[in-house]
Amino acid sequence: MKILNCPLNGPRNISEFTYGGELHEMPDPDSSGAREWAEYVFFDENKAGVVTEWWCHTATSFWFLAERNTVTDEVMRTFLASERFSEANRIEPSA
Amino acid sequence: MSSQPESLLRRSQLTQWHIAHDAVFESHADRSVVAAYANETVDGPGLCDLSLLPRTGLKGRGAPDFLASLVSDLPQEPNNARVTKDGTIVARLSNEEFLILGSLSFDSQVVADIEAAINSAGEKAAYPLPRADSHCLFALVGAAAADAMAKLCAVDLRARKFPPGAIAQTSIARVSGVVISHEFGSRSGFFILCDTASTEYLWRSIIDAIDEYGGGAIGLQSISTTD
Amino acid sequence: MTELNRLPSSFGSLIDHKQPVRFQFEGRDYNGYHGDTIASALAANNQWILSRSFKYHRARGILTMAGQDANTLVQLPNDPNVPADVAPIVDGLVVRGQNYSGSLQHDRNASIQYLSRFLPVGFYYKAFFRPRGIWEYWAKFFRKKAGLGVINEGYVASGYDKQYKFCDVLVIGAGAAGMTAAITAANAGAEVLLVDEQVTLGGALNYARLSADLSDNGTLRENLVAQISSHTNIELMTKATANGWFGDNWVPVIQGKRMFKVRAAEVIMCTGALEQLSVFRNNDVPGVMLAGAASRLIRLYGVRPGEHAVVLTANDAGYACALDLVDAGVDVRAIVDLRADPAPTSMSAADAISAIPVYKNSAVYAASESKNHLRGVEIRKIIASGECADDGRLIDCDLLCMSVGFMPTYQLACQAGATLGYDNESARFSIENLPSSVQMGGAANGFWNMDAAIDDAQRAAITATNALALTTSPLPSFNQEQVQVNHDWPMFAHPKGKEFVDLDEDLQLADIVNATLDGYEHIQLVKRFSTCGMGPSQGRHSALPAARLVARATGKTIAETGVTTARPPFSAESLAHCAGQSFYPARRSNMHHRHLDAGAEMLQIGNWYRPAYYRSSKDAAATIEEEAHQVRNGVGIIDVSTLGGIDVRGPDAAEFLNRMYTFVFAKQPVGRARYALMTNEAGVVIDDGVACRLDENMFYVTATTGGVDRVFQSMLKWNAQWRMDVDIANVTSAYCAVNIAGPQSRQVLQRICTDLDLSSDGFPYMGVRTGRVADIPARLLRAGFVGELGFEIHAPQHCGEALWDALIEAGKDEGIRPFGIDAQRLLRLEKGHIIIGQDTDAMSSPAEVGMKWAVGNKKPFFVGQRTIRELDQMPAKRALVGFEITDLEAPLPKESHLVVAGDQMLGRVTSAAYSPSLKKTIGLAYVAANNAESGATIQIRTDKQKLVNAMVVPIPFYDRDNSRQEL
Incomplete structure (x- = not known):
């Protein structure tokens, strides 16, 4: 069983985690075209190489991000979501 | 001093189990706790139901500073616990979340004081968490406790890797829970918490796991007298 | 005897x-x-x-x-x-x-x-290809002829379980190399787990002869065993099989009835090597065995393996076996050496076997049998690789011992990602490209000389302890000179066949070659077509000859040909081991034992135990009807502790709910509850509940029993991105909850809840209060899931039993009785309330399920909003409607019965029941959008294809103007 290194809880069996899908940048829900929106909702890039994914440590409901190579299944690093989503660039849907 | 748990408002989910296993209860203010079981002879790890032990929790961006104003010497890193002079256990579950277990004497005012302080300080200070009801609490005490837990839990809980004060938030017998390494007097052991609805399930799972090591249920007296 | x-x-x-x-x-x-x-x-x-x-x-x-x-x-x-x-x-x-x-x-x-x-090879594929169905017919006859043991279907396995185990270094195999590696690593301070399949430590040291006079065996084993058993850093497991290698050094070790799930920082595999067969006619007859088997019988079990023996060899191990046989009093009649000109060694030149005739450059061409046992062998000169002279010599014997080469025990290493290389010179496979946290040592690594094997094991251990940062030692250098143990082609075809390559599957030499001639040239295809390597021994003895045969037949190198994938388990594993102990988490409210006392028929829904109904003198249906009747006409209580509860607090709490749910919450007054519908980004309804505003910045949001964990996780995930100033806490287990419902519920509750004004003005429908019930602090909510006056009481979980007792006591005069979820489902269906997951599916949009009123279109954003906007532009395909059937003789439709028009499927029933208060059958169904108007007729295909006509009617079915719940 693989080990995933949770930024809060340290290395744990992968069975302690919930997969949260690839990280997608949400297009502007008001100005994006229907196709762009559909691609965001329904499609993963699913590329061979390093992807950024959401993972949640189930026991603590702690979400974080992981960079994983889908070819080798090697997890390059795990990090806090705040690294991508800081207070400063908080996603603000057009009000 | 004994009292019947069914006459009180707060009851552990295991009350019926305790009664069926010839528990002798003792009173602590408005609660009734198992003092001992008749014929309680446990050589191996002992499991004690502390679900009615006063405890609370708090979280939020302001929680660390707020708690520091009430309790000295907070654990600095997440997943670490400290025991204060009066026996209160302060467990840091994340940067912004704490769990506070009252001392095993059941007479500590610390928990009530913290709750009162949060209520009067308001949400800017910290958000209170109803930890006395959201989780059940057990103590598992004795040398083979870690080996027995290895039948239920994938985290290495042996003292070498999990010394007193260490915390693991993990899966225990397939339910989410918290394990805190703690020295009960001279004996090593754990506090174990999981969601209250799973109390009976987890209790029976641990009782089954420790049976192989000569373990069984123990009352509060067995823990208090280990000092 | x-x-x-x-x-x-x-x-x-x-x-x-x-x-x-x-x-x-x-x-x-x-x-x-x-x-x-x-x-x-x-x-x-x-x-x-x-x-x-x-x-x-x-x-x-x-x-x-x-x-x-x-x-x-x-x-x-x-x-x-x-x-x-x-x-x-x-x-x-x-x-x-x-x-x-x-x-x-x-x-x-x-x-x-x-x-x-x-x-021939592939017989079943070829013969039973056509006509369709012929295989199914014949298979049952073949199964009886070809098979293994019989399962005792009455046997119940018990006591099997699993346990996690942790170590710095896991050493697999406790032969000379494994023991050396374990000691070396333990001396460096590592916590070592040493695992071996056998009953005793030592591996080959227990039976193999290190020198002709046994003097080299000396005290090597005893010394190593003594160090192991006294070392506090070493835990030893014998009769324990490391049965696979999984990601990040996760190794299942099976011992007795327990599977240990071992997690090791470093793994050292000292798994040794498996002696291989020579392939010749009748090489499977009892009496033909590997030299190692004969030595084991003699040394380990004190059994003489035969009376008159011939030894077939290509290395020193055969001569060592001959010495064992002589020791045991066996008459060794010949040593047949495949090698043309073997250099004499101290073993082959030993005095004790000097009188035995040695036939060099010779092979056993065929064995003969009588009464199911070896009777003699035919020895012939080798004239070319795999070819013998036309005639030879017959030797009577009842034992043939073979030692013609070894295959490293590569299975676990390859599972860890290693690959196999083949060296033509030494004619052996070697293990390459190991991951950095896995080491091999000893014979598995190709070291046959005992000194080199031990040195190599030390090297492996130091590599591991260096990686663990316990040591920073240089790796020892040692004499890595190779000993030739493998013959490159110990296979000899016979015109009459029966030269077995794979004994499990009875595959002969020609079968492998013919598989390649049939076009299956890749080793993986050869395996699947011929079944070579598919038997219980999983190619332990057939992988090497098959690789050689396929390589020669296809003109490829043996390295290119390779062996088939060795997947776990390494050896047969019982299902009981895989299953282990079953853990079925069960959740109970604090009122659980009161339900049992009251005769509840408990159901497990998800993990929760819930009362379906409370047994009475009547049958289940009548009991449920009675429980529902009591709620409609008096007062009943139901345990709804399973309901999810999430506290959402902070300055951004209302805005957060605005984004998470479809409705609007910003202007919701304190003390009021509001329906909360959640959609995902695809605009699909995924949960519902009510949001209770307890304070300006504090909401208590309920969620469905099965959905709350997902809802909570999803809230946290969104806020990891939005980073709003809000705290989200799952308090489901912190609160028990009881719904007291029925026209008399107010008067009952008033008796034990004196600090609140429960009147319809003081505590209106969809109002929220905090107060005390029977001296228990509680959150009270006037909601109407069952459509009568009612109060949901949410109280601290550990007070659940006391709360339940107090309500039962307070309602004594009104004949209060508990009702279960069966009655509740009927009552809510009468009110037309949908249950998420039952009346919705993975495609249900708010519009489809009649929930457009719960969608705040004017809000700037909520999850799913954009998609719902797109969906609203498209023509509706289906709609969830209420239907009724007044013909009481008609069969009752069930969930998932189809709504049809001729052969066309238009929708399906999601809920249906006979309503005793309405005296007709009612239900919810998806129907075609163009046939969803009230008064339309739909056709439902019930059991046994019976068509039933139903009429679309508006919902709620009961108390259409909702006056009763708002009393």
Whole structure:
């Protein structure tokens, strides 16, 4: 069983985690075209190489991000979501 | 001093189990706790139901500073616990979340004081968490406790890797829970918490796991007298 | 009974000559000793046939004495396919052979082998390809002829479980190399787990001869064992099989009834090497065995493996075996050496075997048998690789010992990602490209010289302790000179065949070659077409010859050809081990025991135990009807503790809910609750509940029992991105909850809730209050799931039982009674309330389920909003509607019965029940959007294809203007 290194809880069996899908940048829900929106909702890039994914440590409901190579299944690093989503660039849907 | 748990408002989910296993209860203010079981002879790890032990929790961006104003010497890193002079256990579950277990004497005012302080300080200070009801609490005490837990839990809980004060938030017998390494007097052991609805399930799972090591249920007296 | 072949007590290190054991095999009683395996005890009694082969029903006996082959699989009463050469005997054990008709000695099915030329490789694929269905017809007959043991279907496995185990270094294999590696790593401070399949430490040191006079064996084993057993850093597990390698050094180790899930920082594999067969006619006859098997019989079990022996060899191990045989008093008649000109060694030149004729550059071309045992061998000169001279010499013998090469035990290493390379010079496979946290040592790594094997094990251990940062030692250099142990082509075709490459599957030399001629040239295809390597021994002895044969037949190198993937498990694993102990988490409210006391019929829904109904003198349906009647006309209570609860607090709490749910919450007054519908980004309804505003910045949001964990996780995930100033806490378990409902609920509750004004003005419908009920602090909510006046009381979980008791006591005069979820489902259906997950599916949009009113279109954003906007532009395909059936003779539709129009499926029923208060059948169904108007007729296909007409009606079915719940 693989080990995933949770930024809060340290290395744990992968069975302690919930997969949260690839990280997608949400297009502007008001100005994006229907196709762009559909691609965001329904499609993963699913590329061979390093992807950024959401993972949640189930026991603590702690979400974080992981960079994983889908070819080798090697997890390059795990990090806090705040690294991508800081207070400063908080996603603000057009009000 | 004994009292019947069914006459009180707060009851552990295991009350019926305790009664069926010839528990002798003792009173602590408005609660009734198992003092001992008749014929309680446990050589191996002992499991004690502390679900009615006063405890609370708090979280939020302001929680660390707020708690520091009430309790000295907070654990600095997440997943670490400290025991204060009066026996209160302060467990840091994340940067912004704490769990506070009252001392095993059941007479500590610390928990009530913290709750009162949060209520009067308001949400800017910290958000209170109803930890006395959201989780059940057990103590598992004795040398083979870690080996027995290895039948239920994938985290290495042996003292070498999990010394007193260490915390693991993990899966225990397939339910989410918290394990805190703690020295009960001279004996090593754990506090174990999981969601209250799973109390009976987890209790029976641990009782089954420790049976192989000569373990069984123990009352509060067995823990208090280990000092 | 005397044991014909038992040697004096100076032989047999594993058996206790003082402890006789009696057991039964094939209905006859046998004697053995404590420590004997089934096979060794039978061999001592001159019983050599242990099984019948899979396809041709040929007699088979001891091959490896190490549990590495299918020859010795026997039947125990509760356990099929037990390897007799490692399974111990115990008093009273009853053993039978497998896969025969008649007796093991005289198997009526053995005549099949004479048809073998009509059963070419791929026979079943070719013969039963057409017509369709022919295989299904014949398969049941073949299954009876070809098979292994019998499952005792009445046997219930118990006591199997699993345990996690942790170590710095896991050493697999406790031979000289494994023990050395364990000691080296432990001395460096590592916590070591040493695992071995065998009953005793030492591996080959227990039976193999290191020098002709045994002097080199000396005290090597004893010294290593002594260090291991006294080392506090080493934990030892014998009779324990490391049965696979999984990601990040996760190794299942099976010992007894327990599977240990071992997590190691570093793994050192000292798994040794498996001795290989020579392929020649009748190489499977009982009496033909590996040299290691003969040595094990003599040294470990004190059993003489035969009277007159021939040794076939290509290395020193054969000569060492000859010395063992001489020691045991066996008459060794010849040593046949495949090598043209072997250099003499101290082993081959030993005095004790100097008188035995040695036939160099020769092979055993064929064996002959009589009465299912070896009678003699034919020896011929080798004239080219795989080819013999036209004539040879016959030697009578009842034992042939083979040692023509070794295959490293590569399975675990390859599971860890290693690859196999083949060196033509040494004619052996070697293990390459190991991951950095896995080391190999000793014979598995190709070191045959004992000194080199030990040095190599030390190197492996130091590599591991360096990686663990326990040491920073340079790796030792040592003499890595190779010893040639493999012959490159110990295979000799015979015009009459029966030269077995794979004994499990009865595959002959030509079968492998013919598979390539049929076009299956890749080793993986050869395996699947011929079944080579698919049997219980998983290619332990067939992988090497198959690789060589396929390589030669296809003109490729052996390295290119390779072997097939060795997947876990390494050896057969019982389902009971995989299953282990079952953990089924069960959640109970604090009122659980009160339900049991009240006669509840409990259901497990998800993990929760919930009362379906409370048993009465009437049948279930009438009881449920009574419970519903009591709610409609008096007062009832139901435990709704399973309901999810999430506290959302902070300055951004209202805005956060605005984004998470479809409705609007910003202007919701304190003290009011509001319906909350959640959609995902695809605009699909995924949960619902009510949001109670307890304070300006504090909401208590309920969620469905099955959905709350997902909802909570999803809230946290969104806020990890939005980073709003809000705290989200799942408090589901912190609160028990009871719904007291019915026209009399107010008067009952008022008795124990005196600090709140419960009047319809003081506490209106969808109002929220905090107060005390029976002195218990509680959150109260006036909601109307069942459509009557009612109060949901949410109280601290540990007060649940006291709360329940207080309500029952308070409602005594009104005849209060508990009702279960069956009555609740009926009551809510009468009100037309949907249940998420039952009345919705993975496509349900708010519009489809009549929830457009719960969608705040003017808000700037909520999850799913954009998609819902798109969906609203498209023509509706279906709609969830209420229907009724007034014909009470018509069959009752059930969930998932189809709504049809002729052959067309238009929708399906999601809920349906007979409503006693309305005296008709009511339900919810998806129907075509163009036939969803009230008054429309729909057709439902019920059980046995019976069509029932139903009419679309508006919902709610009961109390259409909702006056009762708002009393």
